[in-house]
Amino acid sequence: MANDMLKLIGVIAGATTLFAFKKKRDYTEVIEKMTIDLHSVSNLRYKGGILFMNVSISFHNNTNIDFDIYTVGMISLRKIRLFYKGNLIGEAESNLTEFSLPAKSNVVVQNIETKLLLLNIIDQFLNNGIDGNLENYQLQIEVEALGKTYTIDQELAY
Template structure:
């Protein structure tokens, strides 16, 4: 009888733990789904070798009550940033090392991001309408890894 009781208790604890884990994963998923980004600055258009680069700063915002930290759900890792100018792909930045925490109701500023400019799109846009540094004309699509999944966050 005692063995059966112990097994029932262990089984119940396993079910409760699993349900709690699913709830927590759902809570942390809300962080990624509600995370916003904004382009703070784009500057220093420069050549390096045969490639053209710009430097940008991007702010990440967590408006939720849930924290994405090492102690909770882990870090958010940025894999790729795609920069668009008025809907046209302008540049791409790839990263395998940029990981950060995003506590509840907080911000994280990623600075000095080297964005490789798509030269043909740059020339085409310049010839058609010109370019400007007004950050409102730029959009960001960021590919991040968190919670064992890959997410595309568009702003």
């Protein structure tokens, strides 16, 4: 009886390990193939000497794999950076750890408070100009997943 119990525990442990490796591989594929774009910008404001705005970002799962994260911190959206012609002009920090992105779908994360780096914007404006052409802007998303940091770079052109 004890041997049967040990065998059963071994089979369960092996199956759990295989399932975890498959999930990690699947989630890695989704993260690597995910695309993002700027959905909207709102609520531009000046508070405590800092310029802020809210951004909403669309995430697109281009795979056939459902991406559901309820991880208590094991997978999280860490940073969002906004660039103009390669120069950092804004950033936001996040600890989003619950996220559902079904296969072949889009999800919008709304109202992410973003700090604009006013000195960087002024420097860019004075030296090279700045415009509203989305092709000149890039978004960078930093996701920490299963002990590894993934950086997703995306042009903002529609």
